[in-house]
Amino acid sequence: MSEEIYQKLAQTVIDGELEDAQALAKQALELGLEPLDCINKGLTKGIRHVGELFAAGEYYLPELVLSADAMKAALNILEPAMLGGKQQETVGKVVLGTVQGDLHQIGKNLVGSMLTANGFHVIDIGVDIPTSEFIKAIKENNATIVGASALLTTTMMEQKKLIEAIEEAGLREQVKVMVGGAPVNQEYAEQIGADGYAEDAVSAVNLAFRLVDAPK
């Protein structure tokens, strides 16, 4: 029975069926299944397959986002039921946000979906995020990567401020910094002391794997 539920959970993620994923997550809890197993043997398995389908060109971004949304919806039900101390299997924890003064979110959201689909645990803290909020999220989640997006030449300096704040908070050894956005490039990333720059969502995933030193 449990294997069947795990399989169905994986499939709802692959199919990008958000409501089915939520219903199955609730059913799993009612049946007394371990939430962590539901995540690791169901949702994560499904989302990794989605990542493979995307890499193979079978899935496009819309399918990827639908799958990631379905996974997040199921996670929102399962995670609160997890017993303290237990952790889902993850390649790395990524805090993702658009810097202060900047309301652009599409690129950041795509990167989030792509990272989720590749097994990262993504904590999306939104847009127009002050440096202090980034620092708080890194600490609270014990993040291994922080991704800062800036779409304006007037806001890209916030990425530099964030790196400085991370250093001041003594978190620089713990967390790798990746930056992205239309005005940003590799040269700028190096100049401000970021650990990496990615020009699109696919490159961002490759970069994240390199930063956590994990095989893709």
Place this chain on the structure above:
Amino acid sequence: MIKLQERKASIQPIESKLKINILEDEEIKQINQNTRKVLEEIGVVFPSGKALNILAEVGANVDFNNQVVKIPAHLLDKYLATSPRTYTMAGRRPDLDVNVGNGEGTYYYCSGEAPKIVDFNTGQRRLSVKQDIANHARIADYLPIISLLWPTVSASDKGVTSPLHGLEACFNNTEKHVESESVMDQISARYAVEMAIAISGGEEKLRDRPILSQLLCCIAPLAQDRGGIEAAMVFAKYGIPVGFMSMPTLGLTAPPYPAGALTLAMAETLSGIMLTQIINPGVGNYISVNPGIVDPRTGSYFMGSGIAQITNVAAVQMAHSNGIPVLACHSFGGSQYKLSNWQAGYENFYSHFLAVMAGADMSFGPSGMYEAVSLLDHPRILFDREILRVIDDVTDGIEVNPKTLSFDMIKQIEQTGSYIGHKETAKAYRSIWPWESILYEDGAAEGRKWRDPVEVARETISWILENHKPEPLLEDVKQEVRKIVAAADKDEDLKKEVRGHKKTK
């Protein structure tokens, strides 16, 4: 990326929601009247005793000394009336039939008969041989955008029977309809008919479902080719569709004005069609007008001008106004350009775009040609195909209905949200994004960098040549076809006929 997986041959005409008229009704009427006046008062040369006798018997005004036939309008229209607006150019399977004129859209040829090829392995130019025809037929068989094909190059290794070897190579490597434009004498035509009968399984079956057709080039201005018209008479007798192509060169073999050039083109093609209808009422015909101009500084032939292309597309309306289907457009590669020249792109695009919108029944399509259709390069066929892919998209127009107006989606996403994760977007992108393309290929490996389409095209052609296995002819049929071509090779009369040693009787 084109999804490379072994599949059976299929065909895919392009239907256009967008329509265009080059000529107004009154202008069409004037050109038609002018055409009839030319045929009545000036006439067309038919350099064939047989043709002259047949035309004289039905009441045409024949000058046997000068081989000029003048045709009264009522006589022309009487015989045009039996030429069908719709008919079938059959494939070996019914789902490969080209249903000419039935409104399914524009069907595309793989054409050419170029004398040279870029060797796929060495990259060197050389004279083409029979195996090249076989290879390109397999490529055409694999690509659905191609509905019917010619032997795309000459079999220079086979001498005067090259056209028959070309047909054999096609029949052995495609299930799609095959057309000849180089069988230009009556003896070769009989051998070609024999081949078609053998493949069809009998004369009646061939009449019912002609798997072969012929395109005959007229001689501008106002003349037919002797060998060609006699071959056309043989084909027509057996119910094999015969198309007539006029190639008026504006200011050289035709007046410098499109209206005058169209007049000549219609006179040449309609007079030929009339002859085939006398021989076999109801046999399929089509008209093709391929105008050009001369470079007034050098005298060299120039296919790719705007005036020639618009004349070509106007011929769609002219043919249809006479109740005859039309094969439109220059072959891709008809202009004096190189593969990497942007001129190639824009000329091919607007010419084919207009022809589809004008409602051409057939059009010359992806063939892999360049340098004025004198050189075949296999991978280039995929670049031609890209242009038609875009035309296919654009001519679909825009669909406006409650679903596409998307009010519910807009309401759901509200302000500042993203539509990328919506199920409707996921569905729509399946048709919006041109994934069957060589232009948008990125590497699956690290980095997913853009790849040069030339490289992707070469890989695709390699894959097709290595993996695509068209449905073969039955072994006994294949052997029968082989015997027919071998007999033609030994036919001394054929050699004399092709070399023009026989005089017109």
